[in-house]
Amino acid sequence: MAVFTPVSLDDLTHWLTKFSLGKPLAIKGISSGIENSNFFLTTETGEFVLTIFEKLTFEQLPFYLGLMRHLAERDVLVPEPIADKRGEILHELHGKPASIVTRLEGASQLSPKPVHCAAVGAMLAKMHLAAQDFPIRQPNLRGFDWWRTTTPTVLPYMPPDAQHLLRAEIHAQEAFAESDTYRALARGPVHADLFRNNVMFDGERLTGFFDFYFAGCDTWLFDVAVTVNDWCIDLDSGALDLPRTRALLDAYHAVRPFTADERNAWQLMLQAGALRFWLSRLYDFYLPREAEMLTPHDPTHFERILRQRIDNPVPELF
Numbered sequence: 001m002a003v004f005t006p007v008s009l010d011d012l013t014h015w016l017t018k019f020s021l022g023k024p025l026a027i028k029g030i031s032s033g034i035e036n037s038n039f040f041l042t043t044e045t046g047e048f049v050l051t052i053f054e055k056l057t058f059e060q061l062p063f064y065l066g067l068m069r070h071l072a073e074r075d076v077l078v079p080e081p082i083a084d085k086r087g088e089i090l091h092e093l094h095g096k097p098a099s100i101v102t103r104l105e106g107a108s109q110l111s112p113k114p115v116h117c118a119a120v121g122a123m124l125a126k127m128h129l130a131a132q133d134f135p136i137r138q139p140n141l142r143g144f145d146w147w148r149t150t151t152p153t154v155l156p157y158m159p160p161d162a163q164h165l166l167r168a169e170i171h172a173q174e175a176f177a178e179s180d181t182y183r184a185l186a187r188g189p190v191h192a193d194l195f196r197n198n199v200m201f202d203g204e205r206l207t208g209f210f211d212f213y214f215a216g217c218d219t220w221l222f223d224v225a226v227t228v229n230d231w232c233i234d235l236d237s238g239a240l241d242l243p244r245t246r247a248l249l250d251a252y253h254a255v256r257p258f259t260a261d262e263r264n265a266w267q268l269m270l271q272a273g274a275l276r277f278w279l280s281r282l283y284d285f286y287l288p289r290e291a292e293m294l295t296p297h298d299p300t301h302f303e304r305i306l307r308q309r310i311d312n313p314v315p316e317l318f
């Protein structure tokens with residue numbers, strides 16, 4: 001149900017001549033996904049994913065598509081945007097921004113084992129290093145400033161104990177953001193939404209990261225925290241699973257060693273990663289956008305994760 005702008009083979013017959021992809025052979029809407037209209041596209045030369053962007057603008061998209069191209073050129077496993085004959089990777093279809101990217105093999109691994117977490121950790125570190133010299137800077141649009149403006153919007157809808165937790169966490173994060181430890185953290189372009197459903201595996205082989213449309217410049221440690229908070233937890237309780245956490249962190253550290261400042265920031269960064277998704281889910285739950293937001297994700301999942309991180313010591317970074 002996530003095709004908002006239909007596309008037929010007839011629509012593509014002429015449009016695709018501006019690429020060197022041969023004739024279109026088949027197009028099939030992808031039902032998962034909540035932001036864009038996505039299609040599996042088969043042409044004479046291969047398998048691709050066509051995306052029509054329903055919200056992101058022509059001004060915002062060069063960051064995301066350019067970052068994917070930059071990473072693909074440096075052997076980070078991500079979908080590679082396909083340039084047309086003029087070298088452009090951002091296109092227009094049915095009056096909206098559109099892209100064609102390579103199709104990753106495999107499927108999401110929704111019950112990861114340590115071996116999968118290690119593959120994710122190593123590729124994440126490789127991605128951070130490879131993105132360092134990407135020239136376009138766009139902030140994480142779901143970062144600290146967004147948390148501060150969104151908090152007063154959702155607070156009136158929330159029960160008192162959750163209100164108390166949210167206020168306390170925002171204060172803790174404000175103090176953290178002012179600290180020397182925070183200022184010393186390495187930063188650059190990050191994925192910022194590297195959940196299980198945004199990575200492909202073929203068995204134990206990682207075939208790619210995708211869905212870069214929440215990416216932005218932020219601390220690398222924030223990206224690690226977001227990833228650990230999804231890949232390395234027991235989904236019912238939100239508690240960290242030690243073998244999976246160790247596997248992800250050790251594999252990351254082997255590629256890009258963590259620093260002493262990052263070790264000191266780790267607990268609060270895990271809380272920040274939980275706060276970010278608690279807030280976005282609260283916002284979507286209490287202030288839903290149009291009908292297209294099918295079933296809002298459950299905000300209490302991230303409230304539980306946040307309480308878990310505050311109440312329990314977290315495994316050392318290294």
Ligand SMILES: Nc1ncnc2c1ncn2[C@@H]1O[C@H](COP(=O)(O)OP(=O)(O)O)[C@@H](O)[C@H]1O
Pocket residue numbers: 002030032033034035036037038049079101102103104105197210211213
């Ligand atoms: N490059 C790709 N290769 C293979 N499958 C993809 C690719 N991009 C998207 N998909 C498939 O499309 C689905 C929806 O994509 P996603 O980027 O999550 O959409 P949305 O941004 O609308 O949430 C994914 O779950 C995945 O199955």
Ligand SMILES: N[C@@H](CCOP(=O)(O)O)C(=O)O
Pocket residue numbers: 033034035193195197198211277280281297
């Ligand atoms: N990962 C976020 C929601 C973002 O949606 P996606 O399917 O595009 O990754 C969450 O779980 O709240």
